[in-house]
């Protein structure tokens with residue numbers, strides 16, 4: 001029995017390795033920007049697992065936006081992020097059904113341009129978080145992303161100051177997170193210029209910095225009839 005469960009666990013790991021994904025589209029105010037447009041594209045679709053690494057900011061190579069264009073959107077408008085396993089919209093599970101977990105979004109205002117912003121320091125404000133939606137059916141935020149063709153949406157708070165920002169989407173897959181490192185962080189950053197807005201000064205955290213390997217939202221066994229889940233990082237600020 002022990003041998004069988006080890007074989008099964010290995011098979012699950014091998015299968016999930018085939019099913020990684022990346023952020024591939026940013027929709028700004030309902031308009032599809034096109035594949036990999038305004039996005040800092042990582043070299044592979046592998047997840048980040050070390051929460052103390054600068055890879056947790058905007059994925060591998062993501063501290064520079066050199067060569068990446070910056071889109072325009074008004075404060076108060078909707079942003080949709082769309083993820084896929086492969087460079088395609090085929091109708092297969094967008095992020096693989098085995099990847100159960102949380103979906104979060106942070107924003108950070110750049111001192112000057114988004115393209116030149118490395119995202120380091122206490123600059124990140126959480127604007128969206130979704131986790132375990134239904135304990136009795138064990139429905140996760142990732143299940144909704146899959147049923148929505150890889151998409152999840154949030155509203156840019158209307159009160160944020162105008163300027164250039166990074167939008168950081170994060171999907172935390174918890175299928176092998178019983179020990180740390182194990183939780184898989186899929187991260188994608190978009191560059192936008194926000195127009196309009198107000199003068200709010202929202203709470204901010206550092207990424208890396210805000211997460212610890214021991215956080216209950218990072219080291220967690222989701223296969224034991226989990227009844228509640230607390231995503232890592234601060235509370236959502238909604239403006």
Ligand SMILES: [Cu+2]
Nearest residue numbers: 016017019020
């Ligand atoms: Cu994967």
